[in-house]
Amino acid sequence: MSIRVRFAPSPTGYLHIGAARTALFNWLYARSRGGKFLLRVEDTDLQRSTEESTRSILDGLSWLGLADYDEEIVFQSHNADAHRAAALRLVAEGKAYRDFTPKQERSDPNIKQDIAARARAAGDTVDQRSNPFRELSQEESEARAAAGEPFAVRLKVAREGRSRFEDAVYGTQERDYSEIEDLVLLRSEGLQPLYNLSVVVDDISMSVTHVIRGQDHLTNTHKQILIYEALGAPVPTFAHLPLILAPGGKKLSKRTHGEIVSLTTYRDAGFIPAAVCNFLALLGWSPSGEQLAASLTSGNEAVEVDPRVGELMTVSELIENFSLERIHRNPATFNFDANNPKRWTDDKLLWMNAEYLRNVLSLEELLPMVKAEMEAAGLWREEYEAERREWFERTIDLIRQRFYTLKDFTGQGRAYFADDFEYDASAVAKNLKKEPRLRELLPALAERIERVEPFDLASTEAALRAFAEETGVKAGLLINASRTALTGQSVGPSMFDVFVAVGRERAAHRLREAARLV
RNA sequence: GGCGCAUUGGUGUAGUUGGUUAACACGCCGCCCUCUCAAGGCGGAGAUCACGAGUUCGAGUCUCGUAUGCGCUACCA
Numbered sequence: 001m002s003i004r005v006r007f008a009p010s011p012t013g014y015l016h017i018g019a020a021r022t023a024l025f026n027w028l029y030a031r032s033r034g035g036k037f038l039l040r041v042e043d044t045d046l047q048r049s050t051e052e053s054t055r056s057i058l059d060g061l062s063w064l065g066l067a068d069y070d071e072e073i074v075f076q077s078h079n080a081d082a083h084r085a086a087a088l089r090l091v092a093e094g095k096a097y098r099d100f101t102p103k104q105e106r107s108d109p110n111i112k113q114d115i116a117a118r119a120r121a122a123g124d125t126v127d128q129r130s131n132p133f134r135e136l137s138q139e140e141s142e143a144r145a146a147a148g149e150p151f152a153v154r155l156k157v158a159r160e161g162r163s164r165f166e167d168a169v170y171g172t173q174e175r176d177y178s179e180i181e182d183l184v185l186l187r188s189e190g191l192q193p194l195y196n197l198s199v200v201v202d203d204i205s206m207s208v209t210h211v212i213r214g215q216d217h218l219t220n221t222h223k224q225i226l227i228y229e230a231l232g233a234p235v236p237t238f239a240h241l242p243l244i245l246a247p248g249g250k251k252l253s254k255r256t257h258g259e260i261v262s263l264t265t266y267r268d269a270g271f272i273p274a275a276v277c278n279f280l281a282l283l284g285w286s287p288s289g290e291q292l293a294a295s296l297t298s299g300n301e302a303v304e305v306d307p308r309v310g311e312l313m314t315v316s317e318l319i320e321n322f323s324l325e326r327i328h329r330n331p332a333t334f335n336f337d338a339n340n341p342k343r344w345t346d347d348k349l350l351w352m353n354a355e356y357l358r359n360v361l362s363l364e365e366l367l368p369m370v371k372a373e374m375e376a377a378g379l380w381r382e383e384y385e386a387e388r389r390e391w392f393e394r395t396i397d398l399i400r401q402r403f404y405t406l407k408d409f410t411g412q413g414r415a416y417f418a419d420d421f422e423y424d425a426s427a428v429a430k431n432l433k434k435e436p437r438l439r440e441l442l443p444a445l446a447e448r449i450e451r452v453e454p455f456d457l458a459s460t461e462a463a464l465r466a467f468a469e470e471t472g473v474k475a476g477l478l479i480n481a482s483r484t485a486l487t488g489q490s491v492g493p494s495m496f497d498v499f500v501a502v503g504r505e506r507a508a509h510r511l512r513e514a515a516r517l518v
Numbered sequence: 519g520g521c522g523c524a525u526u527g528g529u530g531u532a533g534u535u536g537g538u539u540a541a542c543a544c545g546c547c548g549c550c551c552u553c554u555c556a557a558g559g560c561g562g563a564g565a566u567c568a569c570g571a572g573u574u575c576g577a578g579u580c581u582c583g584u585a586u587g588c589g590c591u592a593c594c595a
Contacts (some may be wrong), residue, residue, distance in 0.1 A: 007580085042595065044594095045594065046594080048594085049595095082591065092525090101593095103593055111592065112590095112591090115591060116590070116591085118589075121519060122520095126520085137567070153593095170523070174522095176521085179520075179591085181591080182590085183592095188593060194593070194595090195594070195595050198595090213543070214589095215588090215589065217590085219521075219590040219591075220591090242524080242525095243589075245588075248584090249587050251588075282530060282531075283530070284530095288534095288535085289532050291541090292542080293530075310542070311542085311543055311579095328524095331588065332530065332531095334529090334530095335531080337529080338559090343545090346529075347529075347530095348544045349542075349544095351543090351544055359557095388548075401556075401557070402555065402556040403556095415563080430557085464553095474553095475553070476553050479553040479554080480554060483554065484554095490554060493554095493555090493556095494552095494553075494554090497552080
């Protein structure tokens with residue numbers, strides 16, 4: 001049977017890092033094995049699910065490049081009738097029963113503590129099969145239901161025995177039936193299907209063969225297997241993914257960690273999808289030492305290669321190398337420091353994005369992304385794809401060498417495309433204000449630069465150095481002053497590259513303008 | 519409380535069937551290069567492989583225990 005996997009997010013918020021990683025792993029597995037990748041929106045929690053979340057999740061997936069679903073998107077809420085029918089069938093077959101116990105309200109905020117407290121109070125001798133309605137006769141059950149008495153439907157779990165399955169990541173998992181309660185399939189209110197029932201029925205109807213999801217579902221898998229068995233359906237292969245934690249081993253959550261866990265943050269911050277995928281893939285998965293070694297050599301001859309290419313893997317390389325067997329069991333920490341602007345997100349993600357921006361992506365691949373960024377910032381001009389195309393490409397290729405995100409093209413790089421750039425105060429202080437003579441030197445240098453022929457690297461450099469010699473100042477003084485004059489910054493590419501990129505007229509103009517800042 | 523899972527330098531990881539000085543990447547520090555900042559080159563600090571026993575001639579690698587963290591335990595998903 002061909003492989004079918006699904007990503008099944010519940011639309012109760014934006015697509016966060018952990019969910020994105022789950023989607024990626026499902027997608028990689030499908031694509032590496034010629035399987036089908038499906039999407040199911042688990043919108044059964046009417047209270048929390050929103051259309052906005054659904055849209056946001058879909059957007060996130062499409063940004064990552066994972067939106068090539070092989071079949072129509074399934075909305076779980078549309079299948080409620082089928083879920084209900086399945087549960088009722090189990091009741092008819094005696095594999096589930098009606099529970100007429102009135103619904104117990106639970107205090108939502110500290111539900112976990114509530115559970116622990118109740119368990120403690122109950123001691124360790126809880127009988128999971130003590131429900132009085134478990135053994136109610138079929139006739140009486142029917143009669144009370146017919147009389148309009150509200151009931152929930154619970155699965156009838158065997159008293160004795162053990163549940164067992166082989167997780168593709170965590171290995172053999174066993175759990176005693178005595179530890180599993182007769183779980184509720186349908187809630188009494190409107191016979192609404194509950195999560196465990198819905199996932200199973202949908203996975204059966206979608207013919208899912210491999211369930212790849214977060215480790216937080218590991219223990220509950222036993223319950224779901226019980227439902228598969230009761231329904232007489234084949235049990236799929238399960239592969240649980242290690243959780244992604246926040247620094248300090250705490251759970252990564254929207255509530256406490258805010259926007260850094262949201263994928264849209266990275267899209268909006270100018271990250272490149274392929275780099276994010278690459279980073280995410282390495283959170284909980286890694287190629288084998290052999291695969292790494294293979295990527296370091298070419299053919300049978302060992303060649304000098306940058307060792308980092310081992311971790312830098314394009315999407316197609318990820319597909320090629322991916323396997324369930326190489327997924328880790330231990331949770332990964334997503335490293336960041338909320339108090340340090342330089343470290344607002346994981347160092348390695350930042351590095352990786354820069355690596356894609358400068359080296360991994362070809363200029364042709366990068367250009368459309370830069371264009372989109374410039375359009376958003378109102379800096380795009382049609383001539384960049386027409387008469388100024390060559391200049392534009394050369395300039396992008398020049399400045400990308402020290403950028404980290406796409407945002408830098410319109411931030412630090414603004415001066416290359418517009419005249420309304422800002423002068424960095426510390427750059428002005430350091431490179432302009434420190435030397436009063438620059439007030440006269442800069443306009444004079446402008447004169448000189450203006451007449452350079454041809455206006456290229458060698459000539460501008462020669463002109464500037466000659467000018468420095470004549471006026472008795474160090475070339476470095478003029479170079480650094482020019483950098484700030486032309487770009488507003490104290491850092492950037494080699495100055496003569498900047499002269500050429502900015503162009504003769506603008507360069508001269510900016511040199512004269514900068515004299516006023518001295 | 520019960521059950522489950524995990525534990526290699528700050529972070530992500532490698533570590534073949536147990537075998538000499540635990541490897542790589544990010545980050546950090548220094549030097550070189552240099553018109554600045556990156557990049558790049560070179561070098562460095564940083565791990566008694568959570569802890570304690572056991573098996574063994576020999577354990578990061580096998581067994582047990584402890585600790586810590588996380589997950590599940592709901593008529594949430």
